[in-house]
Amino acid sequence: MNRTVDVASLVADAGAGSARAVARLVSLVEDAHPALREVMTVIAPDAGRARLVGITGAPGVGKSTTTSALVAALRRQDLRVAVLAVDPSSPFSGGALLGDRIRMQEHATDPGVFIRSMATRGHLGGLSQAAPQAARVLSAAGYDVVLIETVGVGQSEVEVAGLADTTMVLLAPGMGDGVQAAKAGILEIGDIFVVNKADRDGAEVTVRELRHMISLGERREPGQWRPPVLTTVATTGQGMDDVVAALADHHAWALANGELDRRRVRRAASEIEAISVAEIRRRFGAVPDGAGLAELAGLVAHGRLDPFTAADRLLAAAAS
Amino acid sequence: MNRTVDVASLVADAGAGSARAVARLVSLVEDAHPALREVMTVIAPDAGRARLVGITGAPGVGKSTTTSALVAALRRQDLRVAVLAVDPSSPFSGGALLGDRIRMQEHATDPGVFIRSMATRGHLGGLSQAAPQAARVLSAAGYDVVLIETVGVGQSEVEVAGLADTTMVLLAPGMGDGVQAAKAGILEIGDIFVVNKADRDGAEVTVRELRHMISLGERREPGQWRPPVLTTVATTGQGMDDVVAALADHHAWALANGELDRRRVRRAASEIEAISVAEIRRRFGAVPDGAGLAELAGLVAHGRLDPFTAADRLLAAAAS
Numbered sequence: 001m002n003r004t005v006d007v008a009s010l011v012a013d014a015g016a017g018s019a020r021a022v023a024r025l026v027s028l029v030e031d032a033h034p035a036l037r038e039v040m041t042v043i044a045p046d047a048g049r050a051r052l053v054g055i056t057g058a059p060g061v062g063k064s065t066t067t068s069a070l071v072a073a074l075r076r077q078d079l080r081v082a083v084l085a086v087d088p089s090s091p092f093s094g095g096a097l098l099g100d101r102i103r104m105q106e107h108a109t110d111p112g113v114f115i116r117s118m119a120t121r122g123h124l125g126g127l128s129q130a131a132p133q134a135a136r137v138l139s140a141a142g143y144d145v146v147l148i149e150t151v152g153v154g155q156s157e158v159e160v161a162g163l164a165d166t167t168m169v170l171l172a173p174g175m176g177d178g179v180q181a182a183k184a185g186i187l188e189i190g191d192i193f194v195v196n197k198a199d200r201d202g203a204e205v206t207v208r209e210l211r212h213m214i215s216l217g218e219r220r221e222p223g224q225w226r227p228p229v230l231t232t233v234a235t236t237g238q239g240m241d242d243v244v245a246a247l248a249d250h251h252a253w254a255l256a257n258g259e260l261d262r263r264r265v266r267r268a269a270s271e272i273e274a275i276s277v278a279e280i281r282r283r284f285g286a287v288p289d290g291a292g293l294a295e296l297a298g299l300v301a302h303g304r305l306d307p308f309t310a311a312d313r314l315l316a317a318a319a320s
Numbered sequence: 321m322n323r324t325v326d327v328a329s330l331v332a333d334a335g336a337g338s339a340r341a342v343a344r345l346v347s348l349v350e351d352a353h354p355a356l357r358e359v360m361t362v363i364a365p366d367a368g369r370a371r372l373v374g375i376t377g378a379p380g381v382g383k384s385t386t387t388s389a390l391v392a393a394l395r396r397q398d399l400r401v402a403v404l405a406v407d408p409s410s411p412f413s414g415g416a417l418l419g420d421r422i423r424m425q426e427h428a429t430d431p432g433v434f435i436r437s438m439a440t441r442g443h444l445g446g447l448s449q450a451a452p453q454a455a456r457v458l459s460a461a462g463y464d465v466v467l468i469e470t471v472g473v474g475q476s477e478v479e480v481a482g483l484a485d486t487t488m489v490l491l492a493p494g495m496g497d498g499v500q501a502a503k504a505g506i507l508e509i510g511d512i513f514v515v516n517k518a519d520r521d522g523a524e525v526t527v528r529e530l531r532h533m534i535s536l537g538e539r540r541e542p543g544q545w546r547p548p549v550l551t552t553v554a555t556t557g558q559g560m561d562d563v564v565a566a567l568a569d570h571h572a573w574a575l576a577n578g579e580l581d582r583r584r585v586r587r588a589a590s591e592i593e594a595i596s597v598a599e600i601r602r603r604f605g606a607v608p609d610g611a612g613l614a615e616l617a618g619l620v621a622h623g624r625l626d627p628f629t630a631a632d633r634l635l636a637a638a639a640s
Contacts, residue, residue: 036627037628037630038625040627040628040629041628041629043625044620044623044624044626045623045624045628046623047623047626048621048622048623089593132627133627140323164469191582214339261621264621265614265617265618265621266617266631267621268616268617268618268620268621268627269613269614269616269617271620271627272613272616272617272620272627272630272631272634273601273604273613273634275627275628275630275631276600276604276631276634276635276638277597277600277601279595279631279632279635280596280597280600280635281593284593284596293589293593294585294589296588296592297586297588297589297592298585298588300364300591300592301368301581301584301585301587302367302368302587302589303364303365303367303368304364304365305364306357306360306361306363306364306367307360307363307453307588307595308356308357308360308361308595309590310588310592310595311438311592311593311595311596311599312599314592314593314596315596315600316601319639
């Protein structure tokens with residue numbers, strides 16, 4: 001047992017439905033708390049049960065409104081849902097319009113829904129370690145679906161694809177037409193495309209262009225997944241049941257095809273690597289004075305050592 | 321001696337003024353060639369002689385034109401100048417207007433000028449390792465000033481500040497007013513601010529706002545550097561001698577104040593850390609089957625191991 005955290009009780013309470021215990025566990029992830037290691041050991045067998053769905057898209061496409069409507073649709077199927085929002089400009093972390101916040105609050109009193117904004121400490125790298133760990137915790141706590149919402153800004157879109165079993169890319173008419181989508185590299189990462197605000201002018205054009213772009217990049221082998229392009233009006237809930245069905249379809253396909261397992265193994269590899277690199281950096285900082293990074297940096301800066309030899313020495317000191 | 325590269329001759333030739341040898345050495349950096357280690361050992365004593373000047377700014381401020389004009393001004397003082405361009409959208413790597421390329425070509429036949437676009441292999445992280453190593457090589461080859469030009473896009477601006485002894489931030493009227501500059505975080509990183517295209521409308525407003533924003537953030541202790549705001553018209557060369565003088569002033573201040581040494585030690589520390597992490601990642605990949613990342617990832621993905629224990633095992637295997 002960890003000195004300050006009773007991990008066994010906390011995990012048991014979270015599994016029994018205590019939102020407070022779940023929130024506490026996610027906080028341990030955010031804080032990179034020493035007890036996290038024990039948590040991960042305890043929950044390992046149940047840490048991969050949930051379906052992880054990534055939701056990404058440029059600001060303004062209606063990401064949080066769609067997420068909220070998707071939560072409602074999943075709840076109608078009696079699925080327990082957790083939402084992780086992992087961008088500083090996201091509604092969940094305070095950078096949002098009041099309307100968006102109110103929209104998510106319809107789920108605030110539902111014990112089958114957990115909503116959390118993850119603090120990534122201003123560093124993109126943080127996401128790659130914190131979000132998968134939080135998803136593990138939520139999975140072990142019995143949530144059936146974990147929605148990971150990130151704002152689409154280049155690198156983070158590709159990153160969210162790595163985090164999820166299924167990646168849903170959101171667009172809106174006039175903003176995310178086919179060519180822009182291709183430029184942004186989102187065609188490669190989307191398993192499901194959703195054109196939101198489909199009641200607006202230009203929705204059909206966006207859908208058509210998107211389908212065209214997708215067909216150009218498509219592999220025509222039998223058994224391959226063909227990313228559907230769906231339309232929604234998230235503010236009214238229109239189209240959301242189709243999105244839920246498409247998510248289930250993709251999950252079933254990925255499971256049968258082996259793609260789900262491949263993605264999860266790849267994700268676990270990134271996670272292990274990220275933890276290993278973080279641990280190595282920690283050890284660099286813990287090397288005693290006289291053999292540590294500060295001293296080596298001084299020698300290199302003053303021309304008395306080359307950086308490769310300095311790195312060798314640092315690694316040797318960190319290993320011992 | 322390395323099997324395929326005669327490092328001693330190459331370094332000697334580079335030092336004797338062979339542009340071909342210098343280019344070859346920079347290629348070794350880009351390729352992360354095995355001979356690089358020997359190069360770095362040989363050149364260590366001379367690797368820190370050059371003044372490293374970072375030049376950053378949003379697209380459209382006239383970065384390459386200003387760089388070219390700055391090269392001309394530095395050449396008038398008989399300084400040997402190297403230019404490293406480290407962004408894919410930069411003129412030097414092919415994403416530019418023809419006019420910009422022609423402008424830099426005025427230096428193409430000058431043996432006192434070396435111009436090179438660095439390939440960072442599409443990954444921002446590459447810059448933090450490749451650019452400092454290239455700067456070492458150029459320093460040892462006898463260039464007095466190394467200009468490191470990067471396009472200003474959020475993170476990379478902060479990164480260029482870490483790479484340089486002096487960071488010059490470029491703005492243009494109407495694009496980079498004070499508030500925008502503050503938002504972009506460039507006020508903190510600039511040692512010298514240059515408002516280019518100063519013959520255009522709004523230049524005075526931009527200068528005034530910038531000075532105001534800088535004064536707000538200023539520490540008023542004696543002996544602190546006060547970042548000047550200069551104006552240039554790079555296309556005509558107007559104001560470039562003042563920029564050269566400001567660069568020399570900042571260098572003299574940083575040398576006397578101890579800031580130069582602090583920056584160089586900090587830079588060396590990042591460099592050593594980056595090389596160490598790259599080496600550790602390489603070792604992860606070299607762990608034999610059965611104890612390697614692939615196997616561990618499978619165990620974690622299937623709930624039979626937690627990622628922290630997997631990381632411990634990976635680090636132990638990589639160390640042995």
